[in-house]
Amino acid sequence: MTYADTSGKSGSLSAGSIEWMRAGAGVWHAGTPTQGQAMRGYQLWLALPPELELEPAESLYLESHHIESDGPARILLGQYSRKSSPFYLPMSINYLHVQLKDGQLWTYTPNADHNIAWLALNKGKLHTSGVTLEREMAIFANGNDPIHLAAEGDVELVIGSAAKHPYPLVMGAYSVHTSPAALDEGERNIADLRKTPAAAALIHY
Structure with a gap:
């Protein structure tokens, strides 16, 4: 493009x-x-x-x-498993692009200071936290517990975790301040x- x-x-x-x-x-x-x-x-x-x-x-x-990559995950933002994104951010966040093969198991462990996590599934079916996802977004319960994923079919997703934004969110037509x-x-x-x-x-x- x-x-x-x-x-x-x-x-x-x-x-x-x-x-x-x-x-x-x-x-x-x-x-x-x-x-x-x-x-x-x-x-x-x-x-x-x-x-x-x-x-x-x-x-x-x-x-x-x-x-940089670690196993099936590319580190788009943050630091994960001793690998780092090339982009600097002044907040604690990880954002990974993950591709799994059919039947593959993978566990994501948020950083110790993270208290929110989410993922968006673009391809395949994904089993996690007792539910099955297909082309949808999931937000996990507050905390930093490990997130266990199991692929059904070839799977592609992004997953992220972060420390919650400590400031008010004031939303406009183009941006948030x-x-x-x-x-x-x-x-x-x-x-x-x-x-x-x-x-x-x-x-x-």
């Missing part, structure tokens, strides 16, 4: 690649699948702490060989940015 954003970055990405963006004070971005090729992706949005929510936007686009004042400023920045030549150029992507 091709990509571009209003920070001035543009290019192309192949299968398994990652777009990382810290939106901060505001950014517009666009992407288009390669002609004639199907594309499937995952998108995760994270609320930023006050010290970062209005900072200038930053973005990184990395090919798959930059992402920690206060009404920060949300107002962020949405003004986004509206202003939309009028710039950099944003207008995204129509070509």
Whole structure:
């Protein structure tokens, strides 16, 4: 796929690649699948702490060989089993892309300071916590107990865990902030940015 954003970055990405963006004070971005090729992706949005929510936007686009793996899991964010994501975040979170073969068993153990976990299943059937999942999202009970997974058919999913966001969530049309004042400023920045030549150029992507 091709990509571009209003920070001035543009290019192309192949299968398994990652777009990382810290939106901060505001950014517009666009992407288009390669002609004639199907594309499937995952998108995760994270609320930023006050010290970062209005900072200038930053973005990184990395090919798959930059992402470390541990067994069937690629470490997209955080640290897991002595492997680390290339992206820095000032909060405690793990986010893994996992592919399991039919009948394969795998256990995810959240970090000691994590108290919430979730997964989203894109392919196959998955048995966990006494239920069977198929193309759906699951949120686990609060805590950091190990999560045991059993694949039925070839399975693809993302799984994550984190320490809960300690700030209020103030939601707007485009973003989430920690206060009404920060949300107002962020949405003004986004509206202003939309009028710039950099944003207008995204129509070509």
